[in-house]
Amino acid sequence: MPDTLDYMILGYVVAFVLLGITIGSVVWRYRSYAKTEALLDQLEASEQSATSNPSTPPNASSAATNAVPSR
Amino acid sequence: MQYSESRTRTLQWLTYASIGLFIISFLMIFFYVGPEQTQGEVQRIFYTHLGAFFGSFLLFIAAFIAGIQYLRTRQEKWDDLGLSAIEIGLGFSLINIVTGSIWARPIWNTWWTWDPRLTTVSIMWLAYAAYMMLRSGIEDPNRRRRFAAVYSILAFSSVFLTIIIIRIRPDTIHPVAAGPTSTSEGIEGDFAMSTRITETLLFTIFTYVVISITVLWHRIRLENRAKQIQSRKMKLLLNA
Amino acid sequence: MSATTTTSETTTPAAKPRRLRTPYFQVVASLAWKDLRAEARGRELVNAMLLFSVMAVLIFSFALELDRQAQEATVGGVLWVTIAFAGTLGLGRSLAAEKDKGSLDALLLAPVERSALFYGKMIGNFLFTLAVGFLLVFLLTVLFNVNLFRPVLWLIIVLGCLGFATTGTLVSSMSVHARAREMLLPILLLPVILPIIISATRASTALLTELKTEDWLPWLQLLGMVDFVFLLAGFFLFDFIVEE
Numbered sequence: 001m002p003d004t005l006d007y008m009i010l011g012y013v014v015a016f017v018l019l020g021i022t023i024g025s026v027v028w029r030y031r032s033y034a035k036t037e038a039l040l041d042q043l044e045a046s047e048q049s050a051t052s053n054p055s056t057p058p059n060a061s062s063a064a065t066n067a068v069p070s071r
Numbered sequence: 072m073q074y075s076e077s078r079t080r081t082l083q084w085l086t087y088a089s090i091g092l093f094i095i096s097f098l099m100i101f102f103y104v105g106p107e108q109t110q111g112e113v114q115r116i117f118y119t120h121l122g123a124f125f126g127s128f129l130l131f132i133a134a135f136i137a138g139i140q141y142l143r144t145r146q147e148k149w150d151d152l153g154l155s156a157i158e159i160g161l162g163f164s165l166i167n168i169v170t171g172s173i174w175a176r177p178i179w180n181t182w183w184t185w186d187p188r189l190t191t192v193s194i195m196w197l198a199y200a201a202y203m204m205l206r207s208g209i210e211d212p213n214r215r216r217r218f219a220a221v222y223s224i225l226a227f228s229s230v231f232l233t234i235i236i237i238r239i240r241p242d243t244i245h246p247v248a249a250g251p252t253s254t255s256e257g258i259e260g261d262f263a264m265s266t267r268i269t270e271t272l273l274f275t276i277f278t279y280v281v282i283s284i285t286v287l288w289h290r291i292r293l294e295n296r297a298k299q300i301q302s303r304k305m306k307l308l309l310n311a
Numbered sequence: 312m313s314a315t316t317t318t319s320e321t322t323t324p325a326a327k328p329r330r331l332r333t334p335y336f337q338v339v340a341s342l343a344w345k346d347l348r349a350e351a352r353g354r355e356l357v358n359a360m361l362l363f364s365v366m367a368v369l370i371f372s373f374a375l376e377l378d379r380q381a382q383e384a385t386v387g388g389v390l391w392v393t394i395a396f397a398g399t400l401g402l403g404r405s406l407a408a409e410k411d412k413g414s415l416d417a418l419l420l421a422p423v424e425r426s427a428l429f430y431g432k433m434i435g436n437f438l439f440t441l442a443v444g445f446l447l448v449f450l451l452t453v454l455f456n457v458n459l460f461r462p463v464l465w466l467i468i469v470l471g472c473l474g475f476a477t478t479g480t481l482v483s484s485m486s487v488h489a490r491a492r493e494m495l496l497p498i499l500l501l502p503v504i505l506p507i508i509i510s511a512t513r514a515s516t517a518l519l520t521e522l523k524t525e526d527w528l529p530w531l532q533l534l535g536m537v538d539f540v541f542l543l544a545g546f547f548l549f550d551f552i553v554e555e
Binding site for chain 3 (some may be wrong): 142182190191195196198200201204205206208209211214217218220221222225226228229231232
């Protein structure tokens with residue numbers, strides 16, 4: 001039986017790194033979108049309170065989220 | 072969110088299932104099967120190599136169907152499916168190619184050879200990479216979706232070629248045509264070992280198929296989220 | 312949904328007499344003829360393609376100064392690499408010129424089948440690529456000292472150029488709309504035409520190195536099959552590329 005352990009280890013390291021990049025890119029974008037969404041929530045809330053009603057409670061932003069057409 | 076409760080729960084369940092399956096297949100590859108007689112330890116790469124191939128294969132088929140469906144129905148969801156499937160498929164396909172190359176070094180004595188199937192698989196990867204370039208090159212969103220659908224159908228010819236090349240050029244040194252073949256596998260001694268190899272192989276392929284479906288689903292949700300953010304941004308800009 | 316059904320209902324009666332006026336093959340022929348005549352006057356496309364291939368072959372023959380046996384083995388590769396690159400050069404020009412002059416839009420307004428437009432454009436591109444191919448037969452015979460005057464090789468060239476022109480017309484009609492179209496065309500085109508280039512190269516090389524028939528015949532068959540698939544794909548997909 002030939003000694004090919006090194007190549008096996010190399011193969012699995014590369015395979016798992018690539019798998020990690022594939023899945024990680026999705027996870028990473030999820031996170032960055034979550035940050036953007038939080039920022040948008042904030043902006044929408046501040047805009048709502050600035051334009052329509054200064055005493056609007058912060059949960060008005062959730063109404064704005066629901067207004068987006070669902071698919 | 073706007074998703075139905077049951078679908079979200081299914082996705083959650085799939086995510087846990089793929090993590091579990093991944094761990095089990097990992098344990099099977101390294102502890103359940105023994106090293107193969109003629110190839111030694113490096114043969115263990117083979118399970119992941121094939122698993123990743125089937126994952127990418129499934130994803131590219133999904134992209135092909137999505138392309139046809141988009142051209143027929145013009146529903147954006149098909150375009151999302153196509154883009155997501157190709158993006159994830161590129162990752163899986165790359166795993167397939169790179170592990171194959173590393174496996175080939177000790178076994179075939181070369182990192183790379185223009186074996187028919189290796190050639191067609193690398194063409195396949197390049198075609199789908201070009202798909203991503205096409206998408207980024209066209210600005211009008213309607214046209215981008217349409218051209219992307221057309222190109223994903225064209226690119227599928229390379230997947231098709233990968234399947235049939237074995238029939239045209241039977242002189243490939245690739246050990247596997249479709250599933251495990253016992254002839255070139257050189258399976259060790261007793262029959263019990265060969266069934267272990269087969270079991271591990273099938274289980275790993277199943278694992279990678281489940282993982283690819285799960286990641287695909289998450290990727291589609293990501294796309295929906297990106298669109299939602301885009302429309303909210305536009306709304307804010309319009310109001311400002 | 313209802314809007315589309317009503318429009319299709321109103322256009323169906325009008326569609327019948329219009330198909331009588333311009334038969335399918337007449338559209339194809341006249342479009343190809345138009346391209347050929349325009350080329351005969353200006354000659355900028357074919358001249359550029361031919362000049363490019365002469366230069367490419369000179370570079371190859373200089374860079375690969377080889378003994379006779381090695382030349383036989385490489386000449387097929389040189390032939391197809393040059394055809395692919397010269398052809399890409401021509402395709403980029405062919406549809407970009409149509410689009411910039413606005414004649415593409417005018418063609419699309421004409422009451423003819425879209426696929427007939429596709430085959431018309433394809434035949435023009437096919438003939439230009441074929442011109443390059445046959446020039447190369449002479450040139451490589453002289454410069455590489457390998458006899459390329461063989462009927463089977465010509466069949467391979469015809470089939471290869473046909474597949475190249477079909478795919479190329481389809482892909483270049485997409486890439487003209489892209490931002491960096493000159494850059495995008497080869498990137499989009501090469502992976503899709505690689506099956507054609509590979510099978511044509513393998514068949515040519517096997518033929519020129521005097522291998523047995525069963526060594527080049529499968530590649531020739533594959534080439535024919537890929538051609539057929541892409542011709543069919545062009546028929547169905549061109550509609551979607553040029554709509555709107």
